[in-house]
Amino acid sequence: MNDCFEIELVYNACVIQVWQTLTNAELMKIWYFPQIKHFDLKVGNAFRFADDGSTYKKNWRITRLENDRLMAHSWGYQDYPGYSEVTFELFGQGNMTVLRLTHTGLSSFPQDLHFAYQRFELGWNMILDHNLRQCLEDQT
Template identity: 45%
Template sequence: METKPLIVERTLNAPVSRIWQALTDNSKMKEWYFKLENFEPRVGFEFQFYGQGSKGEKFLHLCRITTVEPEKKLSYTWKYDNFPGNSEVSFELFPEGDKTLVRITHTGLDTFPQDHPDFAASSFSAGWNHILGISLKEYVEK
């Protein structure tokens, strides 16, 4: 049974160009997102990073870019090393004058182990709300 995608939206007080740079320039990403060894906004580019679980364990995230529409949309697969499941994250940008509506859509969460609290939809919801509502917001609005 496929669950509905997780969608998180915020209107940020920054132009599309500034948010796009924050999403695609690795030196900027390191300031608000995850510490990626390298990142290139091009379809097929693969990257990985470690994230921390609720009990301090490290999860290796394996990602591959699937969509790049400059200043509009960035999507990539999102899976975990040594765990079943495959999902996709999309960042979409909608200009609203000098502000931007940012929408994060995460699909495929139901493919992850449902008996693991770090893979629960509520965990992803909390994470994306923090990333969009605090981390990215504070970075682009400073």
């Protein structure tokens, strides 16, 4: 299994708008995961998720922050081995923003279809190239 997934996308929005959309708990429910119950943008803070009955309960914590530029969080699952980290980096290009997402540590998860590299690849493409893009467009 590949250990790292990386993607870069360009959005027709300024860095501040993309940052606010990435880090606003209510907007995160739209583009990221609707189960987000509580999110506080501070290193060390854990995400809280509503129980949706899933076997794969997310266990995430903010690991790094650089205001308006970088947010990283752990990505793990309660009762499953493995630890990975997701990093969102923003680069301004005038009124446009380049978002680079890097998800490392994928090979640390069990050999199971739920943790397959292709599943992460499909998921990130849907989350970023469809959901986040639509959320940003809906705000303009």
